[in-house]
Amino acid sequence: MKKLGLVPKLIIAIILGIIIGNIFPAPIVRIFVTFNSIFSNFLDFAIPFIIIGFVVAGIADLGQGAGKLLGITTAISYGSTLVAGFLAYIVSTNIFPLFIHTSNVLSKAANPEDKLLKAFFEVEIPPLMNVMTALILAFLLGLGISAIKGRTLYNAASEFQQIMEKTISRVIIPLLPIHILGIFANMAYAGEVARILSVFWKVFLIVIATHFVTILIQFSIASAVGKKSLPRMIKNQIPGYITAIGTQSSAATIPVNLKVAENNGVSQGIREFVIPLCATIHLSGSAITLTSCAIAVMMLNGIPFTLSQMFGFIAMLGITMVAAPGVPGGAVMAALGVIQSVLHFTDAQIALMIALYITQDSFGTACNISGDNAIAVIVDTIHKPVK
Template sequence: MKKIGLIPKLIAAIILGILIGAFTPEFIVKVLATFNSIFGNFLGFIIPLIILGFIVSGIADLGGNAGKLLGVTTAFAYVSTLIAGLFAYIVATNIFPKFIKATSVVGDAVNPEEKLLKGFFTIEMDPIMTVMSALVFAFLLGLGIAATKSESLHKISVEFQRIVEKTISNVIIPLLPFHIMGIFANMTHAGEVGKILQVFWKVFLIVLVMHLLIIVLQFTIAGTISKKNIFQMLKNQVSGYLTAIGTQSSAATIPVNLRCAEKNGVSKGIREFVVPLCATIHLSGSTITLTSCAIAVMMINNISFTLPQMMGFIAMLGITMVAAPGVPGGAVMAALGILKTNLNFTEAQLALMIALYITQDSFGTACNVSGDNAIAVLVDHIYHKDKKEKTL
């Protein structure tokens, strides 16, 4: 089973869930609903810890490399993330309503309190702090470690991040297929799964097209400013793009992406600084996927939303997902907190988000790492331009 990728497992889970919901007794569905209730509560408990694990060490690491280069790279990465999120919002709000009709969706069909079966029992797991408290504490601690250069606290934050990553990779990710299977079994039993699946594949195709368009835009801007051949840079990026699809990890793609940056003419010092850094902080592809999936889930449930609300969500994504792309599925795990607080998602809606996101995670990661090299070209151009001006 370990040799089977996460995406095939999730696809199998969806199919099995539909079959179980359609052909098995209600008792079986309630057993799965019990597991979903416990697992959902565990996710709620772990969300603040995920935020602490990712953000504290991420900010501490960034703060240790203070300087103009860090500021420029971080600014490019964050602006790129915001633009990607706004682009996704514009596309989703204009195209999704064409195939997600309010009349074809029954209110809060995926809300377990309304339509889905409840489990036999539940186990309460109250989080040790709220999501907002975790965010504030993470920033305070991360910036404090960077300012004081405390090696002991930095080591603790790194070790805690490893614990969180282990929890995600060894507990949450392996159990996700069962969680998704239970959700789809329950939705099938409630008679709503057909409407959900009609939306899934269309959203997937639109998100994939948006990924490719944003990559072209990023390299067009980088190539125009640096006066480099845009098509050649895109060609050079293909190996990094395909590697990211296979690994589902920005961090695991760094070695290949460094070679892509070298082919694009990025100097050694710049590429060895920018590419690993952006693998942590640049999230244009993940932001497109999460924004689009969130809008799809809200439209499925006939939930209204506003541009300011979504821009707040997008702005927070660029912060809460810091360091998360190193873990397959990490971005959506880190985003669960703001999905609950900013968009008021229920546990079932969070499960739908996880299913929607992870089936597209490879392509989001590939978009992230491709944009990393576009940023590397820009930073390299600015660095050498400044160096030349100082020499003169």
Template sequence: MDKTKKIGLIPKLIAAIILGILIGKFMPEVVVRVFVTFSSIFGNFLGFLIPLIILGFIVSGIADLGSNAGKLLGITAGIAYVSTLIAGLFAYIVGVNIFPSFIKATNMISDAVNPEEHLLKPFFTIEMDPIMTVMSALVFAFLLGLGIAAVKGDGLRKIAFEFQQIVDKTISNVIIPLLPIYILSIFANMTYAGEVGRIISVFWKVFLIVIAMHFLIILIQFSIAGAISKKNAFSMIKNQVPGYLTAIGTQSSAATIPVNLKCAENNGVSKEIREFVVPLCATIHLSGSTITLTSCAMAVMMLNSVSFTLPQMLGFVAMLGVTMVAAPGVPGGAVMAALGVLQTNLHFTEAQLALMIALYITQDSFGTACNISGDNAIAVIVDSIYNKKKKLSRS
């Protein structure tokens, strides 16, 4: 029993994908439709939760940042946001130039129809309309978060953080445990429709390209940090290895903070800066997650013959940088927080959202490792800026 509890989410998802493929290939239609019915109900529940997830993450995240308002916060948050934008733009450039070579040329048919037209329908559906639209939730979250940060009272602040805990528990105790069955159901349906082979043949290549981009962005981040601080970038990357490996094992930015603080110390970051920047960036800086989400989203759209533009993808990345605030504390939090943006900016369907969840979480540990590595590069940059200002003020 204890051993079962220790099985990680990634092995469960991999097993779910394999089982889903087997069920879709060898089981009769009625069995597949049972799973399709489950996925329909679960998908509607997930759609109902998306605005609540946005409110739970963003309101408390902005309120918490506002309580620590100051120049240091502004500098750190600004650098973290720019880093996220650069990571997303980098992923877009790589995706546009490389993905078509193995998606369009070998996997797309010029007169292809919408793959969802071949999917089985559920026996019945249960409608669960969201209490507000995604855009309304975003606007309300910004307004409430900034308002809580500005006023002195603690009433709304406590409500916001308690509501975040409710959302956390809903994701941890309901969504995550049922996610493997949901993914199994989606893959069973896609296999029955004859679509899964095409998808798998594409995404193992996407996965390898994403990992390569993670390594490249880490090199770029530490090269910039080295140029600003006059430190050796490769030495700092070597010092970051324990943090990177810990993140792969824990799949959590928050759980990696103690090790990451030690890495920052080894890179010569002052105590006051590393103890502020590293925990803060663990919740606001997700360059690795942005690369993964952007790349997977582009691949999903290419698979479905959906066109997209640079302004559209930049808007998607810009919103990701905000909506994922405070998401790393939750298992699969980054992709959960991104669901609303995928719906509004890129018009993803339920099946496409499910595919994004599966694709993201199966490599979440690598994205997390990239995130926390970038956190320490930012810590080096902020420390260098802070110490320069200190010297100027003394002189």
């Protein structure tokens, strides 16, 4: 099992959860529900620290760059992330209603206390601060460290980021399949899981299609700005795209992506600055996946949402996912605070969101790093190479 990737583990967990929920008696299911209760409370406790760990270091790192080049790259990356998120919003709100009907709505599953089984006992782990406090503190510290160039606080923020990376990679991610198993076992016991699965695969296909459209748009713009061949740029990107699917990590794909940028004719100074930076701050694929999955979960649970609410959600995603850990599912973990504070998801809804996101995480990463090379071409065209 250790050699299996996270996605296969999650698929196995979902299958086992459905089997357990349909076959085993309530006391067995409640064992997993009890684990879920403890794990969810721990996750609630950890979310503010995850936000502080990654946002502080991420914003502080942006202040260490090369002035105008940093500003141009950051602006294009954030703009690309926003556009991708709104494209996902348009696609989701127009296509999802075609297959998520009133009969699909999990009205009772939205409130676990109504129909889902309860834990044998609960362990309260109150967060030291709420999500909004953590966000404001992270922005304040990150901008402050960047402004005063404080090395002591910068080193502390970097080390705290490493602690949270270890917490995610060594604790949260390994336990996540058990958490998902428990959620699906509980929903299968409550008779709700069939509706979820009937929606999951359709959402998956639409998200992947939106990724491809986004990549095509990004490379079309880069081709027009940089006066380069669109088919050749897309062909050059294939090794980077496949590597990202295999590794599920933007950071691990940087060496391959640098070679792609070289093949696209991007100057050395630009590609060596833009590609590693965009691996951290350009998250168009993740924005598409998170926005689409959030809308699917809200529609499944009959939760109303507005354009202004989703605008705030997408705008915050582009900031909170900065320096998201280079592990599978890192972006959704970094975004949990926004999901909670803006969309007000319950623990069951967050678990569905995580399951939906991670099954598509590799494709989101591949979309992210493909867009990095489009940005590199654009920046190389409008900015003099760094010597």
